[in-house]
Amino acid sequence: MxxxxxxxxxxxxxxxxxxxxxxxxxxxxxxxxxxxxxxxxxxxxxxxxxxxxxxxxxxxxxxxxxxxxxxxxxxxGREELPPRPQPLNVPIHHAGRTSYVRLREIPEPAASLFRKRIEFSTRPLIEEDPQPMDCAYSWDWLDFLAGRK
Known part of the structure; x- marks a missing residue:
């Protein structure tokens, strides 16, 4: 093996x-x-x-x-590579002075990896968002993308 x-x-x-x-x-x-x-x-x-x-x-x-x-x-299932993944294009939203990302808008597997990295981080409660507890600070997302989180 x-x-x-x-x-x-x-x-x-x-x-x-x-x-x-x-x-x-x-x-x-x-x-x-x-x-x-x-x-x-x-x-x-x-x-x-x-x-x-x-x-x-x-x-x-x-x-x-x-x-x-x-x-x-x-x-x-075949002897060929899957299509090249598309770049992560997750929108950054704003609520007042707070910039954030919606976790539901992050595609897999990045979403699972990011959730694991921010498991013990503070997250914003965005009252204007349809799912106010499904958000993360944009700087945590950008740090994650840059390999710093």
Whole structure:
């Protein structure tokens, strides 16, 4: 079995490293055209996908080709990459002097990651908003996008 681990090294320092995601790729059928089972998991989101890469021509390319195709199959069901994600274009709203974002307007997986990062942060109560408790300060959102939160 192969295990591919994605780690974050803040500032390039090993001392602060943490695992963000793993892919497990195991051969389930041997031969020159083997089948591989792949399972993807992210620390913040849990299981992302699982699938089988069928009749892969072993020893015909690099290990990175196998890894890329296995991940693509787990994400899309096919040996092709999904469309490139669109940039996050979350509007910033204003209520008096308070600028804020609506958590419901943040697409996944950014919404789940952001909620986790602001779990213990102060959040505004925007009375004019249809869902007044579903908001976060815009500076927390911008810090999150910049990698500071």
């Amino acid at each position: 192969l295990r591919v681990t994605v780690e974050l090294l803040p500032g390039g320092r090993e001392s602060g490293r943490r695992v963000l995601a793993t892919a497990k790729i195991g051969r389930v059928e041997s031969g020159t055209a083997a089948d591989y089972r792949v399972e993807l998991q992210e620390d913040a989101l849990g299981d992302i996908g699982a699938a089988t890469l069928r009749t892969y021509p072993r020893l015909s390319s690099t290990i990175w080709d196998l890894v890329a195709r296995a991940i693509a199959v787990a994400l899309t």
